[in-house]
Amino acid sequence: MKIEQIRAPVADDMHAVNTLIRRQLHSDVMLINQLAGYIIDSGGKRLRPVTVLLAARACGYAGSGHIDAAAIIEFIHTATLLHDDVVDESSLRRGRETANAIWGNQVSVLVGDFLYSRSFQMMVGIGNMRIMEILADTTNTIAEGEVLQLLNCHDPDTSEERYMAVIHCKTAKLFEAAAQLGAVLTDRPEEERALARYGLHLGTAFQLIDDVLDYSASSAELGKNIGDDLAEGKPTLPLIHAMRHGTPEQVRIIREAIEHGGLEHIDIVTRTIESTGALDYTSRLAAKEAEQAVASLAPLAASSAKDALVGLARFAVNRRS
Numbered sequence: 419m420k421i422e423q424i425r426a427p428v429a430d431d432m433h434a435v436n437t438l439i440r441r442q443l444h445s446d447v448m449l450i451n452q453l454a455g456y457i458i459d460s461g462g463k464r465l466r467p468v469t470v471l472l473a474a475r476a477c478g479y480a481g482s483g484h485i486d487a488a489a490i491i492e493f494i495h496t497a498t499l500l501h502d503d504v505v506d507e508s509s510l511r512r513g514r515e516t517a518n519a520i521w522g523n524q525v526s527v528l529v530g531d532f533l534y535s536r537s538f539q540m541m542v543g544i545g546n547m548r549i550m551e552i553l554a555d556t557t558n559t560i561a562e563g564e565v566l567q568l569l570n571c572h573d574p575d576t577s578e579e580r581y582m583a584v585i586h587c588k589t590a591k592l593f594e595a596a597a598q599l600g601a602v603l604t605d606r607p608e609e610e611r612a613l614a615r616y617g618l619h620l621g622t623a624f625q626l627i628d629d630v631l632d633y634s635a636s637s638a639e640l641g642k643n644i645g646d647d648l649a650e651g652k653p654t655l656p657l658i659h660a661m662r663h664g665t666p667e668q669v670r671i672i673r674e675a676i677e678h679g680g681l682e683h684i685d686i687v688t689r690t691i692e693s694t695g696a697l698d699y700t701s702r703l704a705a706k707e708a709e710q711a712v713a714s715l716a717p718l719a720a721s722s723a724k725d726a727l728v729g730l731a732r733f734a735v736n737r738r739s
Contacts, residue, residue, distance in 0.1 A: 419729030427722040428471035435467050435488045453517050453529045457496055460514055466596045467492045473600025473613050475723035486544050487599045493537040500530035506650050548602050556595040563587025572651035574673040578658050585625045593621030612717045619711035624734045626704035629654040630697050633688055651679040656696040663694040708735045
């Protein structure tokens with residue numbers, strides 16, 4: 419499925435989400451409006467709110483609470499992007515300058531805080547304690563994932579297990595919450611558990627493919643600089659695998675690149691990743707996660723929304739950006 423086909427069953431819902439996002443972004447502080455609007459309008463695929471909407475429809479939900487839940491998920495995601503770019507000192511995201519590159523770190527962090535607090539105001543408005551519990555736990559886990567990633571930075575001895583723990587906390591957890599909320603709105607415990615598993619596997623697959631694209635896509639396709647993870651000293655899975663299977667000299671160069679950051683030896687590192695099959699290995703893991711996501715949907719009744727969730731899992735591993 420193409421992304422347009424995946425969105426089709428919830429196209430009207432997504433329009434309502436975008437309208438709500440713009441309304442909830444309003445602040446009397448003009449700078450907040452400018453910066454938040456900039457990042458929200460930066461061309462993201464909105465996969466997390468789409469996941470909320472599809473999950474709700476797949477569970478037969480007929481109310482409007484999923485619109486609010488989807489907007490909340492997008493606000494939380496956007497807040498994490500603002501904070502991530504500050505921590506990583508990033509200058510490019512989705513092919514545009516990052517907010518911190520334009521307005522500075524202080525403003526980016528504070529507007530990220532605004533988006534977090536606005537999302538919790540909206541949770542109160544929904545008035546569902548289970549939703550508040552899920553999202554409170556989710557934001558806490560994401561913060562833990564950020565710290566775990568920071569601990570792994572510049573550490574060439576980071577294991578695959580430690581790296582996967584970061585993925586599960588930092589990326590997969592929000593997808594898990596997004597899928598889970600659709601079933602919570604319909605009070606269906608079995609579907610809630612199934613969709614939570616779906617979201618966890620979907621998010622893991624999505625991040626693993628991001629790792630692959632960091633060394634295989636063009637800057638135009640990816641919307642950020644190639645090798646950014648290496649420049650920041652992040653030992654992602656392709657690097658971890660390459661160090662397990664490279665020659666002593668190749669391993670030495672990768673270790674030094676992770677320890678010191680920078681892209682001085684990016685050509686050698688890229689060739690090592692290719693020659694050791696690191697991208698294929700990471701892609702196979704991502705494909706396995708996507709199929710586990712699809713298998714998790716078994717308890718759901720047949721519907722166009724369920725078909726789109728299947729398509730979303732496979733899109734996550736076949737995309738080029």
